[in-house]
Amino acid sequence: MRFSLTKPPLKERILHAIYKLQTQQTKLEEASAKLHQRDREMFERCVGAKAAGDDARAAIYANECVEIRKMAKIVMFSQLAIEKAILRLQTIEDVGDLLVQMTPVVGIIRETKGKIKGIIPEVAYELEEVNRMLNNTLTETGKVLPEVSVEEEASDEAKKILAEASMLAEQKIEERYPKLPLPPEPTPKTPEQPLEALEALTTPPLSTPKKTITKVSQISEDELKEKVLSYLKQHGGELSIEKCASTLNVTVEDVKKALSLLESEGKIIVQ
Template identity: 45%
Template sequence: MSTRDLFKAWEKGTGLLKKQPPLKERIGKTIYRLKIQKDKLEMAATRMQKQDRNLFEKCVEAQLAKDPIRAAMYANECAEIRKMLNIMLRAQLAIEQAILRLETVQEFGDVVAVMAPVASVVNVLKTQLSGIIPEVSYELGAIGEELNGIVAEVGEATGRSWEIEAASEEARQILEKAAFVAEQKMKEALPEIPSTEVPSKESANRKI
C-alpha cells in the first residue's frame, strides 16, 4: 500500500487502521504538541539567560572588588546554568527539525522512513531533559510513544519495516547538527565567563 493509499485508508477508517483516527490528524496533533514543548523550552531558556546575565554581572563586580572567592562562586554557577541552557537550546533546535520532517510526511513523504528517526530523536531528548525540565521530558515521552505506535502501525499496514541502524544514524545527524548550532548560538549570545582563580591558603597567609 502506497503512502497516498494509506492516507486514504486512515481518512476513511478502513482496512487494518479502521480503529485509529486519520493519519494526517494524528501527525498534525503530534506537530502541535511538539510546538508547545518547543515554546516551553524557549521561555525557560529566556529565563535562564536572564539568570546567566545576572550571575555574570555579579562575577565581574566581585572581580572588580578584588573578591576572587565570590567571583569564582558566581563563575561556577554561571557555568552550570550554561550547561543546562546548552541542552535546552539543542533540544529546541532538534524539535524544530523533527517538526519540519513531520510536516513533509503530511504532504507526501515515506511515513516509516521519516517518522522512525523523529521518534528516536524525541526519545533521546526526553532523557536529556528529565533532570532539567521534567514536564517537557514527560510530554516528550508521551509524544515518543505515539510516534513509535504510528511507525509500528504503518509498517504493519504497508508490510514495510525500517532499518533501525538507518533510523539511528539519521537521528544522530539531527542531534549533532542541533548541538553544533546550539554551541554557535551560545557563543554569539553569551559573553565568555571571566577566568577566576581562588587564592590558596598558603598565598592567603602570605598576604596576611
C-alpha cells in the same frame, strides 16, 4: 453486540504530534529565557566582585554561570532537535507518502527526551508520549514490524541530525553568553560518582569478563580527551569504559580521567 474503537486518520495523528512538539518548544523557549536572565544576574555579580578585588566571590559567581550555561546548552540543543523533528513531520504531512521518513524523528525525540529529563521533566514526559504515538503509527502502517527496533533503523540519520543540533547549540550559546571575566574554579567532584552513573547506562553483558589493563598511556591529556569525546559522538553518547579503553588502546583509568575532565569543562553531561 461488539464494538471496535476507530483510530484517528494518519494525517490527524501527525498534526497532533506537531502540535504537541510545538507546545514543548514554547516551554523550552521560556526556560531558555529564564536561564539567560539568571546568567546575566550572576555575570554582573561576578564582574562587580572582580572589580572590587574579591576574587573568591567572583569565582563563586563564575562557577554558577558555568552550571547555568550547561543547562542552557541542553535546552538550546533540545529546541533545535525538536525543531528539526517538527520540520520532518510537516514534510511528511504535506507530501503524504513519506511515512518511512518518520523513523529518524522517533530517534531524535527519544534522545532529546533523555537529555532534557533532568532539567524539565514535564517536557520529557510529553516527548515520550509523542514518541509512543509515532512508534505505534509506524507499526500499525507496516513501515516497521513489531519485532524490529525503530531505534536501530533510525540511529544513523538521527545521530547525524542530533550531532548537527549539538554543534549549532554550542555556537549559539557562545554567541549569546558573554565570556566570564575570570576562569571559574574547578568544582570539587568525586570522579567515581559520575563514572558510576555513566557505567550504569552501559553495563556490559554478563558473559563479558572484566579485563585488567596494565598498559601505560603515551598520549597527551588533550589528545586523550579528544579521542574519548570523538568516541562518545560516534556511539551516540553511550559508553562502556572498558570497551572504550580497548578500542582507543588506553587504560581504563585514562578513560575515567578524560571523562572527568570533559565533564568539568562542560563538554559532556553524565546522566
